[in-house]
Amino acid sequence: MHERIQRYLRDRVAAEREAIPAGAFTLYKHPADDHPFLNYAIPNEDAEPDDGSALVAAARERGLMARVEAVAPCAPWVPDLPGFEVEDDLRLMATTAPVAQESEAEIVVVRKGSADVAGLLRAQMAAFDEPPPSDEQIERWDGRAVAALLDGEIVGGAAWTLVLDGMTEVAGIGVLEQFRRRGIAGALTAEATRQGFAEGAGMAVLVPGHEGAARVYERAGYANASRMIHVRRPVAQGGV
Secondary structure, X not given: OHHHHHHXXXXXXXXXXXXXXXXXXXXXXXXXXXXXXXXXXXXXXXXXXXXXXHHHHHHHHOOOOOEEEEEHHHOOOHHHOOOOEEEEEEEEEEEOOOOOOOOOOEEEEEOOOOOOHHHHHHHHHHHOOOOOXXXXXXXXXXXXXXXXXXXXXXXXXXXXXXXXXXXXXXEEEEEOHHHOOOOHHHHHHHHHHHHHHXXXXXXXXXXXXXXXXXXXHHHOOOEEEEEEEEEEOOHHHOOO
C-alpha cells in the first residue's frame, strides 16, 4: 500500500512538472509557480539514502527551497537528512468507498474555462490565508475541482488530481471561515472523490492538515493508510 501510494504521487507530479535528478531524489519543478508547496522532491524508488546535498544544489540553482515530500514508510531516513528540519508529519488517508455527505451548499463541478474558476480560486486561497489569485493564475488554471455555492456565492472548493493506475488525490479542500462547521467541507470531499472515481480511480488518497480536518474526512469514508513526512532545508543553513 505505502509503495503504491508513493508511486502514484511520484508519477502524477512527473506528468505535470519538470523532473530534475538530484541524487537519491527527483526534484519536481512547477512550470509557472515557485511556491514551495508546488516545487518539491520525492525520494526515488529503492533509492540508497544520501545527505541531500545534490537536492540542495539543484534547488539553489533554480531559486527554490530544498523541500521533500515522502510517504514515510517508503523512506524512513528522510527526517534525518543533515541540515533539514521536519515541516510536517501528517496522516495519509485513503478510501475505496467514498460516503456521500449532505450539506446546505450546492456542489458543482468546475472545469477549465468555466465562469466559476475565478471564484473557486479566490475562495480556496482565502480559506488557506493565501493572497487572491492573479489574472495569470486564473487564466492558466487547468484543474479538476468542485465548488460549494450558497445563494450563488462560491464559499469553498476541493480538487482531485489526474487519475493514474486507478488512483487520485483529493486536495485543496477549503471553506471560507464564516461558512465552516456546516458540513460543506465533507460534502466537497465526498463529491471530489466521487468525481475522481468517475474518471477511473478505485482509490483516493488525501493528507489532512490537522486533526479536525481528519475527522471530516473520516465521515466521508477515509481511513488512515500511512503517514506523510515533509522536510525542508532552512535558508539559514544554506538552503534557498
